[in-house]
Amino acid sequence: MPKIDPWGSSSISNYQHVFSEFGLSQFPESMRKQLKHRFFQRNIVIAHRDFEKVLQRIKSRKRFINITGIASSGQYHLGHKADIDLFKFFKSQGAINYFCVCDLDAYASRPKIKTLQDAKEIAVQNAADALALGLGERDIYVQSNKEKEYYCFAFELGKKITASTFEAIYGHLDLGKVSANLLQYADILHGQLPSYSGKMPSITGIGLDQDPHARAVRDLAKRLPCNLEVPSFIYFRHQSGLKEGSKMSSSEPDTAIFLNDSEADVKRKIANCFTGGRNTAEEQRKLGGKPEICKKYEIDLFHLESDAKLRDIFEKCKSGERLCGECKQLTAAYLSKFLKQHQAKAKKSMPKAKKIVFG
Ligand code: SF4
Numbered sequence: 569m570p571k572i573d574p575w576g577s578s579s580i581s582n583y584q585h586v587f588s589e590f591g592l593s594q595f596p597e598s599m600r601k602q603l604k605h606r607f608f609q610r611n612i613v614i615a616h617r618d619f620e621k622v623l624q625r626i627k628s629r630k631r632f633i634n635i636t637g638i639a640s641s642g643q644y645h646l647g648h649k650a651d652i653d654l655f656k657f658f659k660s661q662g663a664i665n666y667f668c669v670c671d672l673d674a675y676a677s678r679p680k681i682k683t684l685q686d687a688k689e690i691a692v693q694n695a696a697d698a699l700a701l702g703l704g705e706r707d708i709y710v711q712s713n714k715e716k717e718y719y720c721f722a723f724e725l726g727k728k729i730t731a732s733t734f735e736a737i738y739g740h741l742d743l744g745k746v747s748a749n750l751l752q753y754a755d756i757l758h759g760q761l762p763s764y765s766g767k768m769p770s771i772t773g774i775g776l777d778q779d780p781h782a783r784a785v786r787d788l789a790k791r792l793p794c795n796l797e798v799p800s801f802i803y804f805r806h807q808s809g810l811k812e813g814s815k816m817s818s819s820e821p822d823t824a825i826f827l828n829d830s831e832a833d834v835k836r837k838i839a840n841c842f843t844g845g846r847n848t849a850e851e852q853r854k855l856g857g858k859p860e861i862c863k864k865y866e867i868d869l870f871h872l873e874s875d876a877k878l879r880d881i882f883e884k885c886k887s888g889e890r891l892c893g894e895c896k897q898l899t900a901a902y903l904s905k906f907l908k909q910h911q912a913k914a915k916k917s918m919p920k921a922k923k924i925v926f927g
Contacts, residue, residue, distance in 0.1 A: 583614055583776075583805075590779050592617060592803065599623055605657045607650075607804075610869055610878075613773070615803040617782060621769040622800050626661045633759040633770035634663030635799075637752065639670035641678040642690060644697045645824035647807050647816045650870050652701045654773040654804075664765045665707040668755045669694045671925070672711040676744040676751075680819055688712060688925055693914075696921035697827050700913035710925050711751055717763050722754040728791055729784070737780045753785045760796045770799045775806065807870055810841040810863050825867070828911060831904040838864060838900040844885070845892035857885040857892065864892075864899050872902065 587594050592615040599619065600608045607613050625632040636655045638648050652667075659665050675687035691710050698708055711718075729750075735741055738749070756772060759765050774782060782801045789796045809816045809823035816824035825837055844858030844865070859865035859882050872878050881898070884890035 586776055587615060590776075590783075592776075592779070593619075595619070595802065602627070603657075605654075606873065606875070607654055607657070607870075609875070612650075612805050612870060613654075613802050614805050615776070616801065617786065618769075618798065618800040619771070619802055621797070622771045625769055629662060630768075631662060631664050631765070632658075632768055633666060633765060634658040635666040635668070635756055635759055635770055635772050637668035637670045637673070637755045638694065639673040639677065639748070640690060640694055640818050641674055641680045642818040643826045643828050644694055645816050645818065645826045646867065646871060647824065648694075648697075649701060649827065650804065650807060651773060652698055652703065654802075656702050658771055659703070659707065663771070664759065664768075665703070666755070666759050667698060667703055667708045669698070669708060669710045669925070670748075670751070670755070673748040673751050677748040684712070691925045692918070692921045693828075695924045696914040696917040697910075699917035699920055700910050705920050705924060708924050711755070713925060713927055717761065718754055718758050721758050721761065722750045724792070725753045725757075725788060726750050728788055733784075737784050749781065749784070752781055753788055756785045756799050757789055757792075757796055761794065767795060767797055769797050771802065772799060773802050773804060776803050777806075779803070808863065808866065810837055812842040812863075825903060825907075827907065827914070829907060831908070834904045834907065835900045838867075838896045838903070841896075843892045843896070849891055852891055853888040856888040857895075859885045864896055867903070868899060871906075872899075 586592065595608075595613050595616050600611075602623065622632050634655060636651055638644070638651060640648065655665070655667055669691045671687040671691035674690065675681050675684055681687050681690070688710075691712070695708055695710065699705070731741055734746060734749070738745065756770070759770060760767050772782075786798050789798045807816065808814065810825075811823060814823045818824075822837060822840070825834060829837070841863045844860065844862035846852040846855055846857065862885070865881065865885070868878055868881055872881075881895065885895060
């Protein structure tokens, strides 16, 4: 078995085929060193398209656009928190910020959301979470409460992409998803229009599975008549669900820790999650655990801010000094503490969140 370090750098080799298949550039060490955030130091950001342009802006203290959108069919979970943590990092680097709560996209593409009013109620919760995680009112917008220029631009984008291109990229022509995609393209690009922030490099963090959107929007940026910078993207390692082989899903409560989970929810979900523990305590003391496949360790890797604490968890697991029961309790304790504070802040943020959504 290859040697694995606490930051998971050797597991990047698992993604080599993705780099060559999609033509992505592996995120280089030279850039990693210049970005002081755990997502870069721990190899959570693994690939990029044209990130050099954004790094150049950061180094020369010039503005750039920071744009991320989340379409959620319910409460935000820890996967969404990771998106917002990265967004906050770029905000701290001097970006002009556009955080989109994608209520129309969620309504159009998620059958679970039955009415537009429901989508807006979810958006209020999502905006309150984003505010509680450290974004400002001016950093956030919702699609359903956006200016007319944005919608005109989305229609302009619709003129530049054909049905056959859509089918080639996404494999279907579901009209709800087509309209949701046009809004996603508008979200990424509209900040560069003269009536917003003007032409400049932009950065968006996405999962590898969202690369078809990135390729489509980069192609559109080159073909539009309005002189835009081709947007840059960075790619997260996959953050999986709590069960073996599962994805985090807003529709399946036990696959993820949600930002409104109670202490009891957190304890139960962490207690039942898939770990890299051995069959018996004796075996684990002798051979050590396998943090590299442990879903609980994955939460620590993404969300535990202290490098020293993360290293301690890793080393005590590998050496067999600490068993899974005690290890899970530690994670459940720091997560519960964080969520309790977060929920109090989100509750206080509700009036601002309602104003963002309903005006
Ligand atoms: Fe995961 Fe902790 Fe068990 Fe190691 S000891 S496999 S990190 S729960």
